[in-house]
Amino acid sequence: MQNDPLRLTVIQMAPGADKSANIEQARGLIEAAIAQDRPHLIALPEIWTCLGGNRAAKFAAAEILPPEGSNEAGGVAYEFLRAIARRHEIHVHGGSIGELSGEKLFNTTIVFDPGGREIARYRKIHLFDITTPDGQGYRESAVYGAGEQVVTAQIGALTVGLTICYDMRFPELYLSLRRAGADLIMVPAAFTLQTGKDHWEVLLRARAIETQCWIAAPACTGTHYDGSNEPRVTYGNSLIADPWGHVVARVSDGPGFATARIDAARIARVRRDMPVLDHRKLA
């Protein structure tokens, strides 16, 4: 773990189904965040490249990723994220984008280092196949396949666990990441308003408290609708929680960003004083 705190910025976006417009929105927010807060690591929300479109729109926006470790060129969003990393010499966590692999889509996170090299790739494990209290149905598995690998990335001295949105309801994944050495766990999201108002902050703070990790959750906000699909409303409230479960940064309404200093000394103190991992009996 490093001693110099890492400045982490979470970006909150209001994406629609138009991929080019979403990339321009991301560019504007990222440039503003870099100018104001000088982050070492910047993180985007879930499927910020295309939200609110139908199945065909999601396939059209998806990208075939270069072979892992190859450093070959990728698609438009992939190269956009890489260029941000290189130009500003920062780490970039790309939230998630649709990954086209054969006939299938995956909901996939990509992380770049300051040289523009991809250092980690994670496919969302838990898919959102549920009905919200207002009766709206979601069937993520109709569009996306499920990932199977637990993945961490190394960012400076920090080990960073990768998860996406609905994953946050499955604490065993977070415990696995803690056991894999995670200091910080990323949770890019497009949480629904209906579930978000009751569960979002409770779940994220619980994951921080029980893993004693920093948690960073950049989210989509707004109404996502292109006329071809049911309108979707997302909850926003992008936040960063410390390993004690305090929310130390939060984005206000609408698109924006928030920054926190990820201090590894804070992790060491919390874990030393309350060694819950050593006290575990059942799992």
Ligand SMILES: O=C(O)CNC(=O)[C@H](CS)NC(=O)CCC(=O)C(=O)O
């Ligand atoms: O559909 C896409 O293209 C992008 N993916 C999403 O927005 C996913 C699946 S619909 N959203 C969630 O997982 C919300 C979870 C949530 O809201 C909860 O757990 O309550």
